[in-house]
Amino acid sequence: MPNYKRILAAIDLSDETEAVLDRAVAVASSDKAELHLVHVVEPLNLAYGGDIPMDFSSVQEQLQTQAEEALYKYAKHANIPTERCHLLSGRPDSQLHELSETLNADLIIVGSHGRKGLALILGSTANGVLHGATCDVLAVRVGQSK
Template structure:
């Protein structure tokens, strides 16, 4: 079995992100690793219900996410040059970046949802079913 050449670790910036990164790095076993976070546009959440320009708020969210992602990268020995924060629908953006970068392993966290939450879908499920490469869904355990 050939080893992986390029891995993409997608995190949600929750407390469990380190767990996902650590597992991804252990499986990636020395290959080139990229770290990413996807922010859903505020217009997805609020649509046209709020009669105001949300671009400044969106930019602040992106800057905060980038700071957190850079900190996670630094704490785990990943170069900030290999990090990116993108805006869009998480599964679609992860697929896009993976395809554009010739990624052969995507690592995402999975919260193990069941019942109604599972029926409504999850990012890890969406990534798994649309990826053109291997996907590792790391079962994370929420911090109490």
Template sequence: MSDYKKMLVAIDLTEEAPQVLNKAKAMSQAHGAELMLIHVVEPVGYAYGGDIPMDLTELQDQLDKAAHEQLAGYGEQYGVNTDSQIVTVGRPESEIHRLAKEHGVDLIIVGSHGRKGFQLLLGSTANGVLHGTECDVLAVRIN
């Protein structure tokens, strides 16, 4: 196994996030690597397909603020400094790829639900991250 120097942990801020974070923290300590935490907030318009003729800016801002607060809590709990905590808006796979490239990440760590069947081995986000990245990806199975 190669030495990793910078690890990006993409979390979804659910109750399952600590499972991914615990594994990521152990990996970063074992390799002496810097840990980055990221969360991607999907644009509210995606959920409605852009069919609702209303300004969703306030809702988007509330989601963004809540994500920053939650990520900061995890950052404090897992010893990740604020400069290495990123909340961004966009498509999760694309943003994870972009941030990994921008920050020279060696390893991306994501959570994956262990569903039945070969095609459901990885969730859609984990699968999207795996296909299209230029570095290693660790999918942590979420129980």
């Protein structure tokens, strides 16, 4: 098993964040690795196709502020320094690829819902991260009873 030096844990700030964060902390602790925490806020115009003739800037700012507060709360809980917290905006998979390369991360940890059928065909963030990553990816199963 590889000995990881720099780990990037991607959290979505949902109820399942703690499961992903707990696994990331455990892996980082066992490898004595530097743990970074990241959340990507998807711009509303991307989520809704960009063709809505409304100004979402104030709503987007609120989302950014709430995400930043939650990110720092999780980081504090896991004893991750704020300089290792990253709040990004854009498509989650591409932002995670870019940040992992910038940080020279050797492991990305993401949550995965284990989707099947149509949801699997349409893809997910975990799937997008897996197929474009230049390092190992650990998908933590969340949202299902064991």
